[in-house]
Amino acid sequence: MARRTRHAALALIPVLALAATMTACATKVNNGSSGDGSNIALVQSGKLVTCTHLSYKPFQYSEGDKTVGFDVDLVDLVAKDLGVTQEIFDTPFETITSGTSFSANQCDVAAAGMTITEERKQAIDFSDPYFEASQALLVKKGSGIKDLAGLKGKKLAVQQDTTGEKYANDNAAANGYTVVQFEDLPLMETAVRTGAVDAGINDNGVLFDYAKEFPDTEVTAEFDTGEQYGIGVKKGNTALLNKVNEVLKKAKDSGEYDKIYEKWFGKKPESK
Incomplete structure:
Protein backbone atom coordinates (compact mmCIF):
# COMPACT_ATOMS: atom_id res chain seq x y z
CA MET A 1 0.00 0.00 0.00
CA PHE A 131 3.84 -10.23 -0.34
CA GLU A 132 2.51 -9.49 -3.82
CA ALA A 133 -0.33 -7.03 -4.40
CA SER A 134 -2.31 -5.26 -7.10
CA GLN A 135 -4.73 -2.36 -7.05
CA ALA A 136 -8.46 -3.13 -6.92
CA LEU A 137 -11.79 -1.31 -7.23
CA LEU A 138 -14.34 -1.36 -4.38
CA VAL A 139 -17.96 -0.35 -5.12
CA LYS A 140 -21.42 -0.77 -3.62
CA LYS A 141 -22.97 -4.04 -4.76
CA GLY A 142 -25.18 -3.55 -7.78
CA SER A 143 -23.61 -0.23 -8.76
CA GLY A 144 -22.81 -1.49 -12.25
CA ILE A 145 -19.32 0.02 -12.06
CA LYS A 146 -16.90 -2.55 -13.45
CA ASP A 147 -13.82 -0.50 -14.28
CA LEU A 148 -12.33 3.00 -14.24
CA ALA A 149 -14.13 3.91 -17.46
CA GLY A 150 -17.43 3.35 -15.63
CA LEU A 151 -16.52 6.18 -13.25
CA LYS A 152 -16.81 8.99 -15.81
CA GLY A 153 -18.32 12.00 -14.05
CA LYS A 154 -18.20 10.18 -10.70
CA LYS A 155 -16.06 10.24 -7.54
CA LEU A 156 -13.21 7.80 -6.85
CA ALA A 157 -11.93 7.59 -3.27
CA VAL A 158 -8.23 7.09 -2.50
CA GLN A 159 -6.14 6.78 0.63
CA GLN A 160 -3.59 9.57 0.84
CA ASP A 161 0.03 8.87 -0.06
CA THR A 162 -0.70 5.40 -1.43
CA THR A 163 0.16 3.65 -4.66
CA GLY A 164 -3.60 3.50 -5.20
CA GLU A 165 -3.76 7.28 -5.10
CA LYS A 166 -0.98 7.50 -7.68
CA TYR A 167 -2.70 4.98 -9.95
CA ALA A 168 -5.99 6.88 -9.66
CA ASN A 169 -4.37 10.21 -10.47
CA ASP A 170 -2.44 8.75 -13.41
CA ASN A 171 -5.67 7.50 -14.98
CA ALA A 172 -8.07 10.30 -14.00
CA ALA A 173 -7.82 12.40 -17.13
CA ALA A 174 -8.39 9.46 -19.46
CA ASN A 175 -11.45 8.24 -17.54
CA GLY A 176 -13.06 11.49 -16.43
CA TYR A 177 -13.55 10.90 -12.70
CA THR A 178 -12.78 13.09 -9.68
CA VAL A 179 -10.27 11.82 -7.11
CA VAL A 180 -11.31 12.29 -3.46
CA GLN A 181 -8.63 11.83 -0.76
CA PHE A 182 -9.16 10.20 2.63
CA GLU A 183 -6.78 10.10 5.59
CA ASP A 184 -6.92 6.35 6.13
CA LEU A 185 -8.33 3.12 4.75
CA PRO A 186 -11.40 2.77 7.03
CA LEU A 187 -12.60 6.27 6.11
CA MET A 188 -12.18 5.49 2.42
CA GLU A 189 -14.02 2.16 2.68
CA THR A 190 -16.86 3.70 4.69
CA ALA A 191 -17.28 6.46 2.11
CA VAL A 192 -17.83 3.80 -0.56
CA ARG A 193 -20.25 1.81 1.57
CA THR A 194 -22.35 4.86 2.52
CA GLY A 195 -22.44 6.24 -1.02
CA ALA A 196 -20.43 9.37 -0.26
CA VAL A 197 -18.27 8.36 -3.23
CA ASP A 198 -18.93 6.02 -6.13
CA ALA A 199 -15.88 3.75 -5.73
CA GLY A 200 -12.57 3.37 -3.94
CA ILE A 201 -9.16 2.10 -5.03
CA ASN A 202 -6.58 0.41 -2.83
CA ASP A 203 -4.61 -2.82 -2.54
CA ASN A 204 -6.57 -5.95 -3.43
CA GLY A 205 -5.87 -7.78 -0.16
CA VAL A 206 -7.51 -5.17 2.07
CA LEU A 207 -10.47 -4.54 -0.25
CA PHE A 208 -11.36 -8.22 -0.66
CA ASP A 209 -11.19 -8.52 3.13
CA TYR A 210 -13.57 -5.56 3.51
CA ALA A 211 -16.06 -6.89 0.94
CA LYS A 212 -16.12 -10.21 2.78
CA GLU A 213 -16.99 -8.43 6.02
CA PHE A 214 -19.47 -6.06 4.36
CA PRO A 215 -21.25 -7.98 1.58
CA ASP A 216 -23.17 -4.89 0.47
CA THR A 217 -19.87 -3.93 -1.20
CA GLU A 218 -17.86 -5.81 -3.81
CA VAL A 219 -14.56 -5.74 -5.68
CA THR A 220 -15.33 -5.53 -9.41
CA ALA A 221 -11.87 -5.02 -10.91
CA GLU A 222 -8.19 -5.63 -10.25
CA PHE A 223 -5.36 -3.78 -11.94
CA ASP A 224 -2.08 -5.60 -12.48
CA THR A 225 0.33 -3.10 -10.93
CA GLY A 226 2.86 -5.77 -9.94
CA GLU A 227 3.47 -4.46 -6.42
CA GLN A 228 5.50 -6.15 -3.69
CA TYR A 229 5.52 -5.39 0.03
Whole structure:
Protein backbone atom coordinates (compact mmCIF):
# COMPACT_ATOMS: atom_id res chain seq x y z
CA MET A 1 0.00 0.00 0.00
CA ALA A 2 1.16 3.46 -0.28
CA ARG A 3 0.14 6.32 2.10
CA ARG A 4 0.03 10.15 4.10
CA THR A 5 0.92 13.66 5.54
CA ARG A 6 -1.27 15.78 7.75
CA HIS A 7 -0.31 14.73 11.28
CA ALA A 8 3.43 14.36 10.66
CA ALA A 9 4.49 17.59 12.38
CA LEU A 10 2.31 16.92 15.43
CA ALA A 11 3.53 13.34 15.69
CA LEU A 12 7.17 14.36 15.69
CA ILE A 13 7.02 16.90 18.54
CA PRO A 14 6.95 14.30 21.37
CA VAL A 15 9.08 11.90 19.38
CA LEU A 16 11.98 14.31 18.93
CA ALA A 17 11.84 15.17 22.60
CA LEU A 18 12.21 11.50 23.48
CA ALA A 19 14.76 10.58 20.82
CA ALA A 20 17.84 11.16 22.96
CA THR A 21 16.37 9.18 25.86
CA MET A 22 15.42 6.26 23.64
CA THR A 23 18.87 6.18 22.08
CA ALA A 24 20.48 6.17 25.50
CA CYS A 25 18.63 3.02 26.49
CA ALA A 26 19.35 1.21 23.21
CA THR A 27 20.03 -2.48 23.57
CA LYS A 28 22.73 -4.36 21.69
CA VAL A 29 21.54 -7.66 20.27
CA ASN A 30 24.09 -10.06 18.88
CA ASN A 31 23.54 -10.57 15.18
CA GLY A 32 24.45 -14.22 14.90
CA SER A 33 23.69 -14.43 11.18
CA SER A 34 26.71 -12.50 9.93
CA GLY A 35 29.51 -14.02 11.98
CA ASP A 36 31.49 -10.80 11.69
CA GLY A 37 30.77 -9.45 15.19
CA SER A 38 28.25 -6.84 14.03
CA ASN A 39 25.41 -5.95 16.38
CA ILE A 40 21.77 -4.96 16.05
CA ALA A 41 20.94 -1.88 18.14
CA LEU A 42 17.29 -1.63 19.22
CA VAL A 43 15.67 1.66 20.23
CA GLN A 44 14.10 0.16 23.38
CA SER A 45 15.50 -2.46 25.71
CA GLY A 46 13.98 -5.90 25.19
CA LYS A 47 11.66 -4.76 22.39
CA LEU A 48 11.49 -4.72 18.62
CA VAL A 49 9.45 -1.58 17.92
CA THR A 50 7.44 -1.69 14.71
CA CYS A 51 6.11 1.45 13.06
CA THR A 52 2.82 1.03 11.23
CA HIS A 53 -0.29 3.02 10.35
CA LEU A 54 -3.55 1.59 11.67
CA SER A 55 -5.86 0.37 10.42
CA TYR A 56 -4.92 -1.74 7.39
CA LYS A 57 -6.83 -4.96 7.90
CA PRO A 58 -5.84 -7.80 7.63
CA PHE A 59 -2.18 -6.72 7.69
CA GLN A 60 -2.35 -4.75 10.92
CA TYR A 61 -5.38 -3.57 12.90
CA SER A 62 -6.68 -3.26 16.45
CA GLU A 63 -8.60 -6.09 18.07
CA GLY A 64 -9.50 -5.10 21.60
CA ASP A 65 -6.33 -3.78 23.22
CA LYS A 66 -4.05 -5.71 20.85
CA THR A 67 -2.71 -5.04 17.37
CA VAL A 68 -3.01 -8.12 15.18
CA GLY A 69 -2.60 -9.07 11.54
CA PHE A 70 -0.49 -10.75 8.91
CA ASP A 71 2.38 -8.25 9.17
CA VAL A 72 2.27 -8.42 12.96
CA ASP A 73 2.69 -12.20 12.92
CA LEU A 74 5.63 -12.00 10.50
CA VAL A 75 7.48 -9.41 12.59
CA ASP A 76 6.78 -11.49 15.69
CA LEU A 77 9.02 -14.15 14.09
CA VAL A 78 11.86 -11.60 13.87
CA ALA A 79 11.32 -10.50 17.48
CA LYS A 80 11.32 -14.12 18.67
CA ASP A 81 14.58 -14.81 16.81
CA LEU A 82 16.15 -11.79 18.53
CA GLY A 83 14.85 -12.86 21.95
CA VAL A 84 12.69 -9.77 22.41
CA THR A 85 8.99 -8.88 22.10
CA GLN A 86 7.36 -6.79 19.40
CA GLU A 87 5.81 -3.42 20.27
CA ILE A 88 3.61 -1.51 17.80
CA PHE A 89 4.02 2.23 17.25
CA ASP A 90 1.12 3.76 15.29
CA THR A 91 2.25 6.75 13.23
CA PRO A 92 1.21 8.62 10.05
CA PHE A 93 2.32 6.65 7.02
CA GLU A 94 4.37 9.41 5.42
CA THR A 95 6.62 9.58 8.49
CA ILE A 96 7.55 5.97 7.73
CA THR A 97 8.11 6.29 3.97
CA SER A 98 10.07 9.53 4.39
CA GLY A 99 12.46 7.90 6.87
CA THR A 100 11.50 10.41 9.58
CA SER A 101 10.30 7.70 11.97
CA PHE A 102 13.68 5.99 11.84
CA SER A 103 15.79 9.13 12.16
CA ALA A 104 13.69 10.13 15.20
CA ASN A 105 14.20 6.68 16.79
CA GLN A 106 10.49 5.88 16.78
CA CYS A 107 11.03 2.32 15.68
CA ASP A 108 13.39 -0.42 14.53
CA VAL A 109 11.34 -1.73 11.62
CA ALA A 110 8.25 -0.68 9.68
CA ALA A 111 5.60 -3.15 8.56
CA ALA A 112 2.56 -1.49 7.07
CA GLY A 113 1.45 -3.34 3.97
CA MET A 114 4.07 -1.13 2.33
CA THR A 115 4.85 -1.37 -1.36
CA ILE A 116 8.51 -1.21 -2.32
CA THR A 117 9.05 1.73 -4.70
CA GLU A 118 12.15 3.43 -6.06
CA GLU A 119 11.13 6.70 -4.42
CA ARG A 120 10.78 5.11 -1.00
CA LYS A 121 14.08 3.27 -1.40
CA GLN A 122 15.78 6.66 -1.40
CA ALA A 123 14.64 7.23 2.20
CA ILE A 124 14.56 3.76 3.79
CA ASP A 125 15.91 0.26 3.14
CA PHE A 126 13.56 -2.62 2.37
CA SER A 127 13.67 -6.30 3.12
CA ASP A 128 13.26 -8.89 0.41
CA PRO A 129 9.65 -8.85 -0.87
CA TYR A 130 7.26 -10.87 1.26
CA PHE A 131 3.84 -10.23 -0.34
CA GLU A 132 2.51 -9.49 -3.82
CA ALA A 133 -0.33 -7.03 -4.40
CA SER A 134 -2.31 -5.26 -7.10
CA GLN A 135 -4.73 -2.36 -7.05
CA ALA A 136 -8.46 -3.13 -6.92
CA LEU A 137 -11.79 -1.31 -7.23
CA LEU A 138 -14.34 -1.36 -4.38
CA VAL A 139 -17.96 -0.35 -5.12
CA LYS A 140 -21.42 -0.77 -3.62
CA LYS A 141 -22.97 -4.04 -4.76
CA GLY A 142 -25.18 -3.55 -7.78
CA SER A 143 -23.61 -0.23 -8.76
CA GLY A 144 -22.81 -1.49 -12.25
CA ILE A 145 -19.32 0.02 -12.06
CA LYS A 146 -16.90 -2.55 -13.45
CA ASP A 147 -13.82 -0.50 -14.28
CA LEU A 148 -12.33 3.00 -14.24
CA ALA A 149 -14.13 3.91 -17.46
CA GLY A 150 -17.43 3.35 -15.63
CA LEU A 151 -16.52 6.18 -13.25
CA LYS A 152 -16.81 8.99 -15.81
CA GLY A 153 -18.32 12.00 -14.05
CA LYS A 154 -18.20 10.18 -10.70
CA LYS A 155 -16.06 10.24 -7.54
CA LEU A 156 -13.21 7.80 -6.85
CA ALA A 157 -11.93 7.59 -3.27
CA VAL A 158 -8.23 7.09 -2.50
CA GLN A 159 -6.14 6.78 0.63
CA GLN A 160 -3.59 9.57 0.84
CA ASP A 161 0.03 8.87 -0.06
CA THR A 162 -0.70 5.40 -1.43
CA THR A 163 0.16 3.65 -4.66
CA GLY A 164 -3.60 3.50 -5.20
CA GLU A 165 -3.76 7.28 -5.10
CA LYS A 166 -0.98 7.50 -7.68
CA TYR A 167 -2.70 4.98 -9.95
CA ALA A 168 -5.99 6.88 -9.66
CA ASN A 169 -4.37 10.21 -10.47
CA ASP A 170 -2.44 8.75 -13.41
CA ASN A 171 -5.67 7.50 -14.98
CA ALA A 172 -8.07 10.30 -14.00
CA ALA A 173 -7.82 12.40 -17.13
CA ALA A 174 -8.39 9.46 -19.46
CA ASN A 175 -11.45 8.24 -17.54
CA GLY A 176 -13.06 11.49 -16.43
CA TYR A 177 -13.55 10.90 -12.70
CA THR A 178 -12.78 13.09 -9.68
CA VAL A 179 -10.27 11.82 -7.11
CA VAL A 180 -11.31 12.29 -3.46
CA GLN A 181 -8.63 11.83 -0.76
CA PHE A 182 -9.16 10.20 2.63
CA GLU A 183 -6.78 10.10 5.59
CA ASP A 184 -6.92 6.35 6.13
CA LEU A 185 -8.33 3.12 4.75
CA PRO A 186 -11.40 2.77 7.03
CA LEU A 187 -12.60 6.27 6.11
CA MET A 188 -12.18 5.49 2.42
CA GLU A 189 -14.02 2.16 2.68
CA THR A 190 -16.86 3.70 4.69
CA ALA A 191 -17.28 6.46 2.11
CA VAL A 192 -17.83 3.80 -0.56
CA ARG A 193 -20.25 1.81 1.57
CA THR A 194 -22.35 4.86 2.52
CA GLY A 195 -22.44 6.24 -1.02
CA ALA A 196 -20.43 9.37 -0.26
CA VAL A 197 -18.27 8.36 -3.23
CA ASP A 198 -18.93 6.02 -6.13
CA ALA A 199 -15.88 3.75 -5.73
CA GLY A 200 -12.57 3.37 -3.94
CA ILE A 201 -9.16 2.10 -5.03
CA ASN A 202 -6.58 0.41 -2.83
CA ASP A 203 -4.61 -2.82 -2.54
CA ASN A 204 -6.57 -5.95 -3.43
CA GLY A 205 -5.87 -7.78 -0.16
CA VAL A 206 -7.51 -5.17 2.07
CA LEU A 207 -10.47 -4.54 -0.25
CA PHE A 208 -11.36 -8.22 -0.66
CA ASP A 209 -11.19 -8.52 3.13
CA TYR A 210 -13.57 -5.56 3.51
CA ALA A 211 -16.06 -6.89 0.94
CA LYS A 212 -16.12 -10.21 2.78
CA GLU A 213 -16.99 -8.43 6.02
CA PHE A 214 -19.47 -6.06 4.36
CA PRO A 215 -21.25 -7.98 1.58
CA ASP A 216 -23.17 -4.89 0.47
CA THR A 217 -19.87 -3.93 -1.20
CA GLU A 218 -17.86 -5.81 -3.81
CA VAL A 219 -14.56 -5.74 -5.68
CA THR A 220 -15.33 -5.53 -9.41
CA ALA A 221 -11.87 -5.02 -10.91
CA GLU A 222 -8.19 -5.63 -10.25
CA PHE A 223 -5.36 -3.78 -11.94
CA ASP A 224 -2.08 -5.60 -12.48
CA THR A 225 0.33 -3.10 -10.93
CA GLY A 226 2.86 -5.77 -9.94
CA GLU A 227 3.47 -4.46 -6.42
CA GLN A 228 5.50 -6.15 -3.69
CA TYR A 229 5.52 -5.39 0.03
CA GLY A 230 8.69 -5.07 2.06
CA ILE A 231 9.59 -4.53 5.71
CA GLY A 232 11.40 -1.23 6.16
CA VAL A 233 14.46 -0.38 8.25
CA LYS A 234 16.57 2.72 8.71
CA LYS A 235 18.79 3.52 5.76
CA GLY A 236 22.11 1.72 6.21
CA ASN A 237 20.92 -0.56 9.05
CA THR A 238 22.41 -3.62 7.35
CA ALA A 239 22.63 -5.83 10.44
CA LEU A 240 18.90 -5.62 11.17
CA LEU A 241 18.00 -5.86 7.49
CA ASN A 242 20.02 -9.07 7.16
CA LYS A 243 18.26 -10.50 10.21
CA VAL A 244 14.81 -9.68 8.80
CA ASN A 245 15.69 -11.30 5.48
CA GLU A 246 17.12 -14.34 7.25
CA VAL A 247 13.93 -14.84 9.28
CA LEU A 248 11.65 -14.34 6.26
CA LYS A 249 13.61 -16.92 4.26
CA LYS A 250 13.56 -19.38 7.16
CA ALA A 251 9.80 -18.94 7.53
CA LYS A 252 9.21 -19.58 3.84
CA ASP A 253 11.53 -22.60 3.76
CA SER A 254 9.96 -24.16 6.87
CA GLY A 255 6.34 -23.60 5.84
CA GLU A 256 5.68 -21.18 8.72
CA TYR A 257 5.03 -18.35 6.25
CA ASP A 258 2.36 -20.45 4.49
CA LYS A 259 0.64 -21.14 7.82
CA ILE A 260 0.53 -17.44 8.69
CA TYR A 261 -0.68 -16.58 5.19
CA GLU A 262 -3.49 -19.15 5.38
CA LYS A 263 -4.48 -17.89 8.83
CA TRP A 264 -5.17 -14.39 7.49
CA PHE A 265 -6.24 -15.03 3.89
CA GLY A 266 -7.97 -18.38 4.13
CA LYS A 267 -5.72 -20.06 1.60
CA LYS A 268 -2.07 -20.78 1.01
CA PRO A 269 -0.05 -18.46 -1.25
CA GLU A 270 0.07 -19.37 -4.91
CA SER A 271 3.21 -21.23 -5.93
CA LYS A 272 5.58 -19.52 -8.32
